[in-house]
Amino acid sequence: MxxxxxxxxxxxxxxxxxxxxxxxxxxxxxxxxxxGGETFLQAIPLITQLNEEGFQVTVDHLGEFVDSTEVVRENVQGCIQSISAIAYHGLNTEISVKLTSLGLDISQDLVMENMELILSKANESGITVTLDMEDSSRCHAILDVYKKLRQKYDNVGTVIQSYLYVSDKDVDDLNQFSPYLRLVKGAYNESGKVAFQEKKKVDENLKHLIKKQLLNGHYTAIASHDEAIIDYTIGLVKEHNIPNDRFEFQMLYGMRNQLQSELLKKGYTVRIYLPYGEDWxxxxxxxxxxxxxxxxxxxxxxxxx
Structure with missing residues (x-):
């Protein structure tokens, strides 16, 4: 069922x-x-509340798979306006973006131009921007964009999905860039040709990727509501004396609220992933x-x- x-x-x-x-x-x-709302302005009071409670936030303007340059331009301007609002209100939040909303499916030149604009604006206020991962057919196009941007910008991260077979190799390939990675299980409906179908294997691979990324010495976001994954991470960082300022736990807004608060009380950094927009x-x-x-x-x- x-x-x-x-x-x-x-x-x-x-x-x-x-x-x-x-x-x-x-x-x-x-x-x-x-x-968080249909506009970024609607989300500001909620972000402020979460910050006051001790949570950090990353916001994501919902929308993907855009094939119109006009819509892409609107999305870019919306992202830049959100960055300005974050700086103006002094919010403790990062931004996540989907490259297909910024022109990835139209041309790589276009998406690179748009990301340069966004990262330059974000860099002025010390705001980090994470490139969200999308379906497997776009995975390496997104990582190619990340690698190019990372050579110029420090305030950019990306996402690795543990259900994909290639993710272990991708983490190895990214190691030279000292990457800030958000590690997730993955939420798209992928076939057995590219992705593990059994939960046990997805979980095992996520643990493997968490260990590799942390022991490589790079900042790591563990994005999971799975207490087994969280407990594994806590045990790992204690075993290897990894300081708390080298990793964080990320969870979706509205899910596992009690667990979020418990981790915060234990002194761990907890970041709430807060989406907003009409394409909810x-x-x-x-x-x-x-x-x-x-x-x-x-x-x-x-x-x-």
């Missing part, structure tokens, strides 16, 4: 008609429990697919209106 539920919500996440309807609804039906529907459906218990958020949203 859980597998059927996952396939159902993944199917909905790609439904353009429903996505169009969702934009008219606004972030209702429980999405406001997982999304696909993101929301993927979260429901990952964890059917999240359906309760949707029901609560409907009946609280």
């Amino acid at each position: 859980e597998a059927i539920s996952k396939r159902f919500f993944m199917f909905l996440s790609h439904n353009k008609a429903l996505d169009k309807m969702a934009k008219r609804w606004g972030s209702k039906f429980g999405a406001n429990n997982l999304v 529907f696909g993101y929301f459906m993927r979260r429901l697919a990952e964890r059917p218990a999240n359906i309760a958020f949707a029901l609560k949203g409907i009946f609280s209106k």
